Amino acid sequence: MVSVTWLGHAAFMFKHCGFTFLIDPFLANPNCPIKGIPTSIDAILITHGHSDHIGSTVDILNANPSCKVYTNVEIASYLSKKVSNNVIGFNKGGTINMGGNFKVTMVDAIHSSDIDTEDGILPGGTPAGFVVKGNGVCFYFSGDTDVFSDMAIINDLYQPDYAFLCIGDFYTMGPVQAAFAVNKYLTDVKTVIPMHFGTFPALTGTPEELEKHIKTKTKVLTLKFGSAYDM
Secondary structure (H helix, E strand, O other): EEEEEEEEOOOEEEEOOOOOEOOOOOOOOOOOOOOOOOOOOOOOEEEOHHHHHHHHHHHHHHOOOEEEEEHHHHHHHHOOOOOOOOEEOOOHHHHHEEEOOEEEEEEEOEEEEEEEEEEEEEOOOOOEEEEEOOOOEEEEOOOOOOOOOHHHHHHHHHHOEEEEOOOOOOOOHHHHHHHHHHHHHOOOOOOOEEEOOOOOOOOOOHHHHHHHOOOOOOOOOOOOEEEEOOO
């Protein structure tokens, strides 16, 4: 099985047979159970350029010389000036072999993606989600997005069993929109794992409200910070 651990906000750690990867490693969030910079990280996926998603990527890469990061071309260009590690940029519809028997396809998201730097804001390309498949698991990671009808294409092409969906509202879709996505477009998803809520006061969406609006048999699974769950 693939184990997943919620690190707070939209940051997650995934492990399978000694291979460990992170998505959107914002480890400075107030709910993160990890203290310091983790080692033995094999790969990182980044959905878009905002600081609460690039997060601790540079520090993690410096502490893990063999770690590879996969993201869009613009963020990859930015990171390649910061670190000497393998930084791989790809694009929407593209699929990469991440290692650990995982394949990752970049899919669309509706959001913004500028990169906040000490020298000002840099273009961060367009935001993305990911479909990760391997070791008996297929999941859709929405990134920061509003609901959009092409989620139906993601469902039909990849038929994910799990969907990690943002529900915080204000900066992303809230519970009502996320539930609509499940009811209307992500019809093959058996389990929704809510994310990007409760970190800051503006993110008011709750898993309970999400569950209230889902009209299918899809299960809402709210992970506990730092506790591994076997997918």
